[in-house]
Amino acid sequence: MAVSSETHERELDQTPTWAVAGVCAVIIIISIVLEKFLHKVGMWLTDRHKKALFDALEKVKAELMVLGFISLLLTFGQSYIARICIPQKVADTMLPCRADGVLDDSSSRRRLLWLERRYLAAASAAPSCKEGYEPLISVNGLHQLHILIFFLAVFHVIYSAVTMTLGRLKIRGWKHWEQETSSHDYEFSNDPSRFRLTHETSFVRAHTSFWTRLPVFFYIGCFFRQFFRSVSKSDYMTVRNGFIILHLAPGSKFNFQKYIKRSLEDDFKRVVGVSPVLWASFVVFLLLNVRGWQVLFWASVIPVIIILAVGTKLQAILTKMALEISERHAVVQGIPLVQGSDKYFWFGRPQLVLHLIHFALFQNAFQITYFLWIWYSFGLTSCFHANFKLAIVKAALG
Template sequence: MILGFISLLLTFGQSYIAKICIPETLSNTMLPCPIKTDTGTAEAGGGHRRKLLTNALIRGNIQHRILAAGSIVSCPLGKGPLISMNGLHQLHIFIFFLAVFHVASGALTMTLGRAKMRRWKEWETETSSIEYEFSNDPSRFRFVHETSFVRRHTNFWNRITILFYFVSFLKQFFSSVCKADYLALRHGFINAHLAPGSKFNFQKYIKRTLEDDFKAVVGISPVLWASAVMVLLLNVNGWEELFWASILPLVIILAIGMKLQAIIARMAIEIQERHVVVQGIPLVQLSDRHFWFKNPQFALFLIHFALFQNAFQITYFFWIWYEFGLKSCFHDNFDFIIARVSVGVGVQFLCSYITLPLYALVSQMGSHMKRSIFDEQTSKALKKWHQAVKKKHEKGTSHASSVHETSPRGSSPASPLRHMQRYRTIGHTRELSNS
C-alpha cells in the first residue's frame, strides 16, 4: 500500500519534478557508472548515465536532454534536470519490482519458517505420551549434569568467552534447536506463566508468535526507507558500496543467531551453577537480561532491518538487469555481482529457516509473555470487553465501576478477566491445547 501511494505521488508530480534543474557540475558527480568523454559528447558507460537521479541520455549538444517520451526539458545554460521523465518511469518500474519481490520474499519466509517448526510439532505431541511423563516424572531426582539439556551446553569451552561464542556461532548451522532444548524451554515457560504440569500446546503458541513476528518483519518504517535512500546515494562508481551493503544483513543475521544460541547455553550454565540435583526437567529462569539491552524486541528490529536491506539488494539487481542488461556498466565487476546475489539468497534462507523460528522460540524466555498466548477467540473477547468499558467511560461512568457493572449484552465486562485466570489452572489449560 505504501509503495502504491509513493508511485501515485510520483505520477501526480512528475511534470513538476522534471522541471527541477540543477547545476551541470552536480549532475556529473557521484555517478554509478564511469563517464567516458568522446569528442565533446559525455556519455555514461554503455551510453547510459545515472538513469535514476539525473537519468538523461546526452547526445550531441550537451544543452539538450532527450527524454524517453520524446519531449525536451528546457533548463538554463549550464544546468540540467534533476531527474528526467525516463528516470521517473524507471522509478515506477523499480517500485513494481519491490512490491513483487516483497510478496515472494514474505511467502518464502513463512514457508521455510513453518517447515522448520514441523519437527517441533512431533516433540509437542510426544509430551502427551506415557513415556514422556515417566522419563520426566517431577518426583524423580537426577544429577543436573546428567540431564540432556545441561550436558549439551556445559563443556570446557564455556569457561573461555571466545570459544563460548564461537561454539554458539556454529550451533545455529548444526542442530540449532534440538529436542532437549525445546522441551527445557517449554517446561520453563509453562512453569513461569502457567500452572506447572499444564497440557499447554507450546508449539501452536510458537506458531502464532511466528506469525506475529512475520507481520513485523514485512512492514516498513521511515528508518528503513532512509537506509534505502542512503544505499542509492552512496552507489558511486569505484566504491563497491552495494557489495558491502549486501554483507551487512549477513553479519546481522549471523550475530543474532549466535546471540540466541548463547542465551540457551547461558540458561543451561545457570542451572548447573544453582543446583546439583534436579527434579524432572531442568527449570530455566526466564529474564529479559539475557537479551541485548534487556529488550527481546531489539533483535526483531535487527531481523527486520536485515531482511529489508537484503530484499532491496536482490530487487535492485533484477531491476538493473531488466532495465539496462546483465552486462551493463552497473555490472562492470561481475564477480562482485555474483557474490552479492549469492549472499542475498543465503541470507534469505538462513533467516527464514533458522534465525526467525529460533527467535520466535527463544524470545519467550523474556520476563513477559506475548499476547499470542491467547487464541483468536479470547483476543476478540478481550477487545469486546475493552470496547464495552470504553463506552461506559465515555458516558461518564468511572473505569473502576464499569468493570463490575453488567455489560449491554447481559454479561459482566470483567468476564474476560476470569477467562484469563483459567489459563493458570491445570484443568482449564487443557482447553488451550485444543484451540
C-alpha cells in the same frame, strides 16, 4: 530519418477509442481481481481465527496503498521534476556509472538505443534547460525509479512471506515432540519426583562443556553451533517445561508447539511492513551507490552479519541458561527448570532481535531487487555490473 519516423507517437486524441477502452478495462479488471483476492484471503484468515496473519495482510494492503501513492506522485510530478535544472558540473558528481556513458557491450548499446527511441518523445516534450544546465532527473530516469520502487515493495512482501513459510515448516517439525509429551514413556522418563544429577540431563549436557566456561571460546562455540543444530529436542522440552511452570500449572497439557506458531505469526505481523527507517536506509544506499565505492557490496554483508550475530546470541542464551542451572543446582528434580529473562538479550530488550531481523529481511530483499531491476532496466552486463562476479556475490548473499 528512420529514427524520427519510428519515434512518432500519437496523442490520446488521435488514438482509437477501442485501444483506450481496452487498456483501461484490462487495468481495472486486474485491480479488481487483486482486491477480491486479498479480501478472500482476509476472510479465510478471519474464519480460522488467524488475527496476527490478518493484521499482516492489512499491513500488506497499506504498503500497496503507499506504493500506489508514490506511483501517483511520480506520474503526476514527472514533468515538473524534469523542469528542475542544475549546473552540469553538479550533475556529473557521484555517478553510479562513467559520465561519458560509453558502453563496452554491444547488447548494452542496443538496449540504450531502444530506451532512447522509447522515451525520445517524452524527453523532447520536457522543457529544456539553458546552456550549462541539465534536468535534475530525466523523464526516463523517473520511469526507471518508478520501476525500482515497485520491485522493492513487491519483493519485500514475497521475501517476508517466504521467510514466514520456512519458519512454519521449521516449527511443524516440532509437532511430534509435542505429541511425545502425552505418551507414557515421556511421563516415566521425566517423572517430576525423579532426582537426577544436573550434568547428566540432556539439556545441560548438550550446552555445557569445557569450552563454554572459557570466555574466549564461549561465543566462538555458540557461533558454530547455530549451523548444525539450532533447536534440539532437549532445548524444546526444557523451554516448554519452564514456560508451563512459570505461566501454567505443572503437568498441564498445554500445546506449546501451537503457541510458538502463533508467536511466529505475531512476529511476522511486525516484519512484513516497510517502516520509515527502512525507507530511509533505501534512500541512503541509493545516495552512496557511487562508481568505485562498492557501497552496495558492503551493504549486502550487513544482513549476513546481523543474522549470524542474532543466531549466535540465541545460542548463547541457551548456553547461559544451562550454565546457570549447573551452577545453581547439583541435583534437579524432573526436567531442569530454565528461567527466561530479558537480561539475556542485548540491552535487556528482546524486541531488538526482531528489529534486527526486520532490517536484515528488508536489506536482503533490496539487494535481490536491485540486481533484478538493473537486469530489467539496463541489461545484465551494464555499467552497474562492471564487476559482474561481485554483483553475483551480492545477489547470492541476499
